Amino acid sequence: MQNDCRKCPFKTKATSMLSECSLDQLSTNHLELKLKKGDSIIKQGTYSTNVVFLRTGLAKIHIAGPYSEQIVKMVNAPSYLGLPTTFGSKINQYSVTAVSDAEVCFIDLEVFQTILDENKEFNREIIQEFCKNELESFHRCANRTQKLIRGNMADALLDFADKIFKSDTYLLPFSQTEFANLVDTSRESVSRVLAEFDKDGIIKVTGRQIEILNKKSLILVSQNG
Amino acid sequence: MQNDCRKCPFKTKATSMLSECSLDQLSTNHLELKLKKGDSIIKQGTYSTNVVFLRTGLAKIHIAGPYSEQIVKMVNAPSYLGLPTTFGSKINQYSVTAVSDAEVCFIDLEVFQTILDENKEFNREIIQEFCKNELESFHRCANRTQKLIRGNMADALLDFADKIFKSDTYLLPFSQTEFANLVDTSRESVSRVLAEFDKDGIIKVTGRQIEILNKKSLILVSQNG
DNA sequence: TATGCAATGTGATGCATATCACAAAATATA
DNA sequence: TATATTTTGTGATATGCATCACATTGCATA
Numbered sequence: 001m002q003n004d005c006r007k008c009p010f011k012t013k014a015t016s017m018l019s020e021c022s023l024d025q026l027s028t029n030h031l032e033l034k035l036k037k038g039d040s041i042i043k044q045g046t047y048s049t050n051v052v053f054l055r056t057g058l059a060k061i062h063i064a065g066p067y068s069e070q071i072v073k074m075v076n077a078p079s080y081l082g083l084p085t086t087f088g089s090k091i092n093q094y095s096v097t098a099v100s101d102a103e104v105c106f107i108d109l110e111v112f113q114t115i116l117d118e119n120k121e122f123n124r125e126i127i128q129e130f131c132k133n134e135l136e137s138f139h140r141c142a143n144r145t146q147k148l149i150r151g152n153m154a155d156a157l158l159d160f161a162d163k164i165f166k167s168d169t170y171l172l173p174f175s176q177t178e179f180a181n182l183v184d185t186s187r188e189s190v191s192r193v194l195a196e197f198d199k200d201g202i203i204k205v206t207g208r209q210i211e212i213l214n215k216k217s218l219i220l221v222s223q224n225g
Numbered sequence: 226m227q228n229d230c231r232k233c234p235f236k237t238k239a240t241s242m243l244s245e246c247s248l249d250q251l252s253t254n255h256l257e258l259k260l261k262k263g264d265s266i267i268k269q270g271t272y273s274t275n276v277v278f279l280r281t282g283l284a285k286i287h288i289a290g291p292y293s294e295q296i297v298k299m300v301n302a303p304s305y306l307g308l309p310t311t312f313g314s315k316i317n318q319y320s321v322t323a324v325s326d327a328e329v330c331f332i333d334l335e336v337f338q339t340i341l342d343e344n345k346e347f348n349r350e351i352i353q354e355f356c357k358n359e360l361e362s363f364h365r366c367a368n369r370t371q372k373l374i375r376g377n378m379a380d381a382l383l384d385f386a387d388k389i390f391k392s393d394t395y396l397l398p399f400s401q402t403e404f405a406n407l408v409d410t411s412r413e414s415v416s417r418v419l420a421e422f423d424k425d426g427i428i429k430v431t432g433r434q435i436e437i438l439n440k441k442s443l444i445l446v447s448q449n450g
Numbered sequence: 451t452a453t454g455c456a457a458t459g460t461g462a463t464g465c466a467t468a469t470c471a472c473a474a475a476a477t478a479t480a
Numbered sequence: 481t482a483t484a485t486t487t488t489g490t491g492a493t494a495t496g497c498a499t500c501a502c503a504t505t506g507c508a509t510a
Contacts (some may be wrong), residue, residue, distance in 0.1 A: 065367035090354030098440050120342050130355040131313030141366040142290035145409045184370045
């Protein structure tokens with residue numbers, strides 16, 4: 001299925017800077033797909049020839065670590081996915097999986113490269129993205145390795161509220177096992193800490209429903225463990 | 226001090242793709258400096274208006290984590306430094322420090338941007354760099370958080386041999402305290418593990434001199450702890 | 451050569467958290 | 481509705497490593 005990209009309401013800041021001409025080129029060179037929760041978008045170890053545009057929905061980037069799968073980060077639409085793995089290596093170095101129902105557009109790498117070449121502003125925005133991601137990466141890694149579990153879990157809960165769902169009440173998009181992969185812990189610890197936070201009145205947990213009751217406390221925990 | 230960049234023998238792959246014109250522009254818009262071991266190149270928290278080209282020498286990228294300083298990665302010349310922090314944020318989000326004597330060129334951000342805009346090949350190479358760095362970041366983070374100390378130390382020792390010094394005998398460029406910051410451990414653990422590896426005949430440690438005696442074993446340790 | 455400070459070696463102790471082993475819910479499937 | 485399967489809760493135990501405390505060595509500076 002192909003759409004007119006000019007009329008697509010889901011543009012990133014970068015995409016909105018494209019020339020009409022490039023948008024047309026995009027329109028005729030992409031494949032649009034509707035995905036369901038759990039569907040694989042990019043699979044580590046397979047060949048990569050496409051850049052993916054996440055039009056709607058929520059996805060997780062995950063990578064096979066030496067011992068277990070690790071969720072590197074959560075990404076919500078609109079956003080480009082797989083740039084590093086597609087540009088940087090012929091074989092995908094990580095996986096991306098839909099965590100909610102989602103719509104994606106597969107864009108041929110060559111086409112994307114051409115568009116990158118021909119649109120300075122777009123190019124600049126994409127580079128900005130890379131820079132921000134790398135900085136985020138550094139910080140995330142430093143936090144993960146230095147903070148204790150409570151701190152990391154608080155971080156994750158705050159991230160969901162502020163960056164992903166933009167609300168202090170939300171439904172965790174996955175199981176505690178996956179949460180553990182995101183925060184580098186064991187499933188059991190996730191369960192325990194969630195219960196602790198609930199008991200302390202910082203959050204209210206109802207199944208996978210999270211309600212942040214005391215954001216200040218949560219931020220404190222994020223900072224001090 | 227200014228040099229003719231056209232004649233500079235220390236070019237990255239990207240830089241070698243620049244037009245004569247851009248190289249001239251670079252020549253008249255950069256400041257070359259000789260640095261000594263320990264000198265700061267980029268300082269976290271200060272304003273950033275320059276991209277830095279590491280012409281010769283070895284540098285460490287480090288970041289203030291929530292509790293302690295963490296060495297994110299080691300970089301050797303020739304290489305651009307500070308792109309993410311300069312493009313992605315007005316304030317430096319990490320520090321870079323010379324670990325050996327080094328020569329660097331400070332390039333004005335605007336000039337660098339212009340050159341990026343006007344040289345497709347250069348631009349592509351820089352983007353490739355970003356991609357590779359991000360992938361590396363992912364892997365490094367997964368390794369660091371999942372592997373035990375022996376594994377991480379083995380990794381670091383191998384990295385020095387293969388990527389930094391290109392020799393199985395080398396002088397560690399810093400103290401055990403700094404080594405600990407690179408591998409996310411305590412100074413004491415670095416000392417102990419180094420002694421263990423030595424005792425097991427995997428490496429020979431003489432002060433800061435490292436000699437890898439049994440690379441296969443070291444790789445095994447890196448994989449299995 | 452003497453003196454001081456930084457870097458290293460090494461044991462003892464404590465703690466955070468993984469792991470194991472289940473039980474109990476919740477959810478999916480027949 | 482019954483049955484299987486996944487997800488979650490929770491105690492007991494084990495362990496890798498940080499931390500502390502100090503001895504020792506190496507290196508710099510007077």
